[in-house]
Amino acid sequence: LLTRLGRESRPDMLAAGLAALGTVLLDALAQRWGKPRHALLAGAILGLAVLAKGPAVLFVPAVVLLLPSPRFPTRRRLQGARLGWVLLGLLGVVLLWLVPAWLHAGGPYARELLLDQATTRVAGQANKIRPLHYYAVRMIDAGAPWTPLYLLPFLLLIHPAGRRHLGRLVGLVVAALIVLVVFTLVPTKHVRYVVGVFPLLALAATGAIRAWSMRRSPRPAWRTALGLQAPLLVLLAIGAGIAGWMVPDGRLVVLAPALLLLGLAVLAKRPQLGPPSDSDRPDVARRRLVGTVLVGVVLLMSVFWMIRDRYRVREADTFNRRVAEATSEPLPFFTLAGATPAHVFTGAPTAFALQAVEDLPPPPLAPRLYLLLPADARAAAEAARGEEGALLLEAAMKRDPKRVLLLQFGQ
Secondary structure: OHHHHHHOOOOHHHHHHHHHHHHHHHHHHHHHOOOHHHHHHHHHHHHHHHHHHOHHHHHHHHHHHHOOEOOEOHHHHHHHOOHHHHHHHHHHHHHHHHHHHHHHHOHHHHHHHHHHHHHHHHHOOOOOEOOOOHHHHHHHHHOOOOHHHHHHHHHHHOOHHHHHHHHHHHHHHHHHHHHHHHHHHOOEOOHHHHOOHHHHHHHHHHHHHHHHHHOOOOOOOHHHHHHOOHHHHHHHHHHHHHHHHHOOOOHHHHHHHHHHHHHHHHHHHOOOOOOOOHHHOHHHHHHHHHHHHHHHHHHHHHHHHHHHHHHHHHHHHHHHHHHHHHOOOOOOEEEEOOOOOOOOOOOOOOOEEEOOHHHOOOOOOOOOEEEEEEHHHHHHHHHHHOOOOEEEEEEEOOOOOOEEEEEEEOO
8 A cells, every 4th residue: 555655646654654653652641641742742743644634634543542441441541641732732733834824825725725625525525436345345455465464453353362462452443443434434435545544453463463472372383273273264265355356456466365374274274293392382483473474475465566566557658658649739638437547547647537428528618629438438429529539549458358549529
């Protein structure tokens, strides 16, 4: 996710990292009664997160702060958090930027940056309308190559022994779950909107793995300890396969981790050969096993995404050059849904996106224009315009058997 969003120059990862760091500092304040300067630091970091993405990033730290933790009820956490100092640090950082921006461009500009983005998302006034199950399946794909790490806390949360391994990190997992549920109810969805939950889940998973790997068992053989997890490994492999089947382009994505999990399950059921050695101590063996699994999954998924993204970038670059050669005349440029840059060629020219051919401007408004569209929509587009379009470019997607046409309307 970091690689993909970083290539697109989006501030989501910066906002998520700052919000996660501010959340951890706020949680520590709530439990330890930190000094005012610690509260100011937490507020300043959260203020930087607000500047990166807007007030919506404060939802995660607010949920974490309000959740009770062992020996610390919510009232005690609110008292220990020194919210006055936190708000002072947060508002101080935001105002250092907001006041000059307000003076320079006026109130509507500042309101658009801070408030209008959030209200349009909640109202669903955007072009990313997703079904309710969107996050449940897309987190498998979008979290790669760390998907196993992100999903582990949710699996542990449903079992008493798992919650014991999570310990006081249960609050972070519950907070992430609440955030996912709330954002799922918002009509406009994109996986980058909930990128803030990934650091929380990573912290919880890392803490749980450490607690599990340090736990001693009376049985000396690591295969015996692993054998107890064989049914869970098979279940995870099946779940990964189902999720990959549901996610567009996700079947190949989950192939490597699913096969790896199945291989571990088979290995767990093999009988142990020879007497146990010192290296078979459960605390050593578990750490080695967990580390090997994570490194293997990360390497496999990283190779896949590297090859896939480089392939798409090269394809997009070739297509962009062809479009530039064909559209030398400065005319309005439109794309039809199903042939927009995000769905066909990454990095295609910026254009006005249309949801239906009926949205094409009539000839009096736009006598001449370019239109990028799927080949099977050409007849409908020409009927909507009332004229035949001149074919400037035809391209075939290599990853999808779909032809894309570039038409010019008007003489």
